[in-house]
Every structure is written in structure tokens, then in C-alpha cells.
Amino acid sequence: MPEYSAAIDCYSDWVHVQEYKAPKSIEEQKAQYRLDELLSAIPVALGINSDKIFVKQRRQNKGKQQYERLEKQTNRAKIAVKEGQATLLVDLWSYLDSGLFLDHRPVRKMISTMVTGKHFLNLFCYTATATVHAALAGAESSVSVDMSNTYLNWAKENFDANNINQERHQLIQQDCVSWLEECRQGFDVILLDPPSFSNSKRMDDVFDVQRDHASLIHRCMDLLNHNGTLIFSNNLRSFTLDKDILDCYRVDNITEKTLDPDFQRNKKIHQCFLLKS
Ligand SMILES: C[S@@+](CC[C@H](N)C(=O)[O-])C[C@H]1O[C@@H](n2cnc3c(N)ncnc32)[C@H](O)[C@@H]1O
Numbered sequence: 001m002p003e004y005s006a007a008i009d010c011y012s013d014w015v016h017v018q019e020y021k022a023p024k025s026i027e028e029q030k031a032q033y034r035l036d037e038l039l040s041a042i043p044v045a046l047g048i049n050s051d052k053i054f055v056k057q058r059r060q061n062k063g064k065q066q067y068e069r070l071e072k073q074t075n076r077a078k079i080a081v082k083e084g085q086a087t088l089l090v091d092l093w094s095y096l097d098s099g100l101f102l103d104h105r106p107v108r109k110m111i112s113t114m115v116t117g118k119h120f121l122n123l124f125c126y127t128a129t130a131t132v133h134a135a136l137a138g139a140e141s142s143v144s145v146d147m148s149n150t151y152l153n154w155a156k157e158n159f160d161a162n163n164i165n166q167e168r169h170q171l172i173q174q175d176c177v178s179w180l181e182e183c184r185q186g187f188d189v190i191l192l193d194p195p196s197f198s199n200s201k202r203m204d205d206v207f208d209v210q211r212d213h214a215s216l217i218h219r220c221m222d223l224l225n226h227n228g229t230l231i232f233s234n235n236l237r238s239f240t241l242d243k244d245i246l247d248c249y250r251v252d253n254i255t256e257k258t259l260d261p262d263f264q265r266n267k268k269i270h271q272c273f274l275l276k277s
Contacts, residue, residue, distance in 0.1 A: 001070060002036055002160060002163040002210075003036070003040050005019065005020040005022065006018060006019045006020065006035075006038060007020075008263060009098075009102060011079065011081050011092060011098065011100075012079055012080070012081045012082075013048065013077060013134055014048050014052050014053075014054065014055070014092055015042060015046060015048060015052055015053045016054055016056075016092045017038070017039070017042070017053055017055045017056070017174075018055075018056050018058045018096075019035055019038075019055060019056070019057050019195070020057075020058050021057055021058065021059045022034075022188070022197070022239075028134065035055075039053060039055065042048045043053075049265055050271050054092045054093060055184070056096060056209070058096065058229065059101070076091075076092075076093045078090060078091045078157070079091075079154070080161060083100070083105065083108070083113075083129075083172045084108075084109060084112065084133065085133070085136045085137075086129070086132045086133055086136055086158075086159055086162060087161045087162055088100050088127075088132065088157055088161070089127070089154065089157050089161060090127050090138055091131040091154075094167050096187045096190055099126075099127045099129075099154055100127070100129055101126070101129075102262075102263075103235075103259070103260075103263050103269045103270050103274040104129075104130070104193070104233070104258075104270070105192075105260055106257070106258040106259070106260055107130070107193075107258050107272060108129060108130050108133045108189070109133070109136070109234060109256070110138070110139035110231075111133055111134055111189065111231070112133045112134065112198070113131055113137070113188065114189050114229065115134045115138070115139040115188070115189050116137055116139070116187055117138060117139075117140050118139055118140060118188035119139070119140055119141050119142070119185075119186065119187045119188050119189075119225070120134045120139045120141070120143075120187065120188070120189050120190075120191075121142070121143050121144075121185075121187040121189070121190040121220075122134070122142065122143070122144040122145070122190075123145050123173075123190065123191065123192045123193070123194070123216075124145070124146060124176055124192070124194045124195065124261060125144035125145060125151075125152075125155060125179070125191075125222070126146060126151050126153050127158055127228075128144045128146075128152075128153040128155030128158055128159070128171065130191050130193075131144045131159075131166065131169060132158050132159065132162050134189075135159075135162065135165075135168075135169050136162060136164075136213055139169075139189075140168070141168045141169065141170075142168070142169045142173050142257060143170045143174045143187075144169070144170070144172065144184070145173075145174055145176050145179050146171075146172075146173065146175065146176075146177050147174065147198075147200055147203070147240045148173075148177070148201050149198075152171050152173050157214075159171075165236065166231065167187040172261075175202060175203050176216075177203070177207065177212070177216070178192070178204075178215065180219045180220070180223075180241075182221070183223060185223065186223060186224070187224060187225060187226075187228060187236075188224070188225050188227075188228045188229070189221055189228065189229050190220050190224065190228070190229075190230045190231065191222050191231045191233075192216060192217065192222065192231065192232045192233070193232075193233045193234065194207065194209050194212075194213070194216065194234055195196070195234075195235075196208075196209050196210075196234060196235055196236040196239075197209070197212055209234045209236050209239065210236060210238075210239060210240075213232070213234070213242065213245075214242035214243075214244055214245055217230065217232060217240070217242075217245050217249075217275065218245075218248070220232075221248075221249060221275065221277060224277065225276070227276075228276075228277075229274055229275070229276055230274070230275040230276075231272065231273075231274060231275075232272070232273045232275060233258075233270055233271065233272040233273070234270065234271060235269065235270045237272075237275065239255075239271055239272065241254070243272075243273070248255050249275045249276060249277060250275065250276045250277070251274070251275050252273065252274040252275075253272075253273050254269070254272050254273065254274055255271045255273075257269070258272045
């Protein structure tokens with residue numbers, strides 16, 4: 001039903017509704033009427049109270065806007081949800097994104113099967129949900145890097161919620177590009193899941209995944225231990241993998257296998273690759 005343009009996600013007993021702003025050709029009144037219809041149908045369809053619904057409006061993704069704080073609408077604390085073994089904290093109220101990217105559930109699950117006794121690196125780690133899964137699956141150690149203190153504090157809360165040892169599982173606040181240049185450690189499994197675009201004040205240059213992915217991938221492949229694996233993923237709809245990467249490494253495009261049924265209709269949500277030397 002294209003006229004009801006919203007993503008409806010269930011987190012524990014909360015329903016998170018993201019309405020995609022209607023194009024200018026649709027009268028505002030009509031768009032509001034459709035949203036009201038949608039909001040009155042959700043409690044009936046899901047058997048919940050309407051006070052458990054939280055609504056946000058998403059506009060066309062304009063650069064850094066995706067990571068900005070929303071106007072404060074409520075003082076609610078984060079809620080805990082379960083994903084496999086992991087307890088993960090989500091915030092449906094303060095940011096456009098909740099702290100847990102749902103399209104990557106299968107990738108996190110796959111990581112759990114790859115890391116027992118291994119050294120894991122999580123780049124652009126956000127709230128470090130993939131690291132939580134890795135630690136719970138018995139990774140020997142991990143390093144998770146992100147530029148944002150807000151998300152690293154959130155990552156720490158996720159670690160605390162799962163009793164993760166923070167000496168063996170390190171959180172580092174730094175620009176991943178400069179961190180990778182300086183890094184001399186080896187890893188068995190690396191997750192590289194950068195944003196499409198980023199232009200924080202903390203970086204010398206803007207980051208553009210289409211332009212910059214090849215050099216990041218080469219650097220990650222240099223850091224892999226013998227027989228190690230790089231998992232490279234990104235959400236840019238128009239993304240194409242650099243030909244040089246296909247020539248240099250064994251590349252397996254696992255996008256299809258990493259889409260759960262609720263994302264099958266939107267196959268451009270992410271692209272995911274496994275790379276080995
Ligand atoms: C698309 S998310 C990554 C998703 C994450 N890997 C996951 O699975 O949940 C973007 C993250 O990259 C971080 N970020 C953006 N540019 C960065 C940079 N140059 N260095 C380090 N972190 C960066 C942001 O702070 C944000 O947490």
C-alpha cells in the first residue's frame with residue numbers, strides 16, 4: 001500500500017513508527033489523514049495500547065542529518081530488548097535511529113558463529129551491538145572503534161548489560177580512517193560497516209563510502225591474521241564494489257543471505273560481502 005509509507009518496527013512491547021515524508025505532490029492534509037488512519041490501525045492489528053506507539057518522521061537522508069538528536073520529546077530512558085543471547089539497549093525517543101540496526105540481525109548472528117576464541121575488530125561500531133554478540137559467543141578479545149562519544153557511552157551500557165569484560169573488549173573513540181593507519185594489531189574477523197557519508201568536525205576530510213571503501217578494505221585486509229575474514233557492509237543504495245577489490249581478494253557477495261524476511265521487499269537496504277586473501 002504505497003500511500004501508507006512507513007516502517008513499523010516492534011521493540012519488546014513498543015512500536016516504533018517511522019513515517020516517510022510524503023512528496024510535495026501530496027496535500028499535507030491528505031498525508032496527515034493517512035498517518036492517522038495508520039496509527040489507528042496499528043493497535044488493532046498488533047493488539048497493543050496506542051500509548052505504546054512512538055512516531056517519527058523520516059525525510060530524504062541528507063548527509064549527517066541521520067545522526068542528529070531529535071528535539072527532546074520525552075525523558076524516557078532506554079529500553080532493553082533481547083536479540084538471541086544479547087540484551088541490547090534501544091532509545092526510540094531521542095534520535096532518528098534506535099541504537100540497533102534491524103537489517104543487520106543476520107550479520108550479527110553470523111558473526112557469533114565465526115568468532116569463538118578469535119580476535120574481533122568492529123569499525124564504525126555505533127552502539128557496538130555486533131561486539132556484544134561476538135563477546136557473548138566467546139571472542140578472545142575485541143576492539144570497537146567509533147568517533148562518537150555518545151555512541152561509545154551507549155556501547156559501554158550495552159557491555160554492562162551483558163557483563164562484558166572491558167579489559168578484553170576495548171572501546172576506542174577515534175576516526176576509523178586515522179586509527180586504521182596507525183594500527184599494528186592483527187585480527188581474525190573484522191566487521192567494516194561504514195556510513196554512506198560522514199562529515200564530522202572531528203575528521204580532516206569528509207568520508208564517502210563509494211570513494212573511500214577500496215582503501216579502507218585494503219587496510220583491513222593488511223590487518224587480517226592468516227585465514228582471517230573481513231565482513232564489509234554498507235547501506236548506500238547505489239553502491240558498487242571497486243573492481244580492484246574483486247581482482248585482489250576472494251570476494252563472496254552474501255547480501256541475499258543477510259536479508260531476513262522483513263527486509264526481502266527492500267533488497268537495497270544493505271550490501272554485504274565476505275573477503276579473504
Ligand atoms: C552506519 S553506522 C554504523 C553501523 C554499525 N556498524 C552497526 O552495525 O550498528 C555509523 C557510525 O559510524 C560512526 N562514524 C562516522 N564516521 C566515522 C569515522 N570517520 N570514524 C569513526 N566512526 C565514524 C558514527 O558515529 C556512527 O556511530
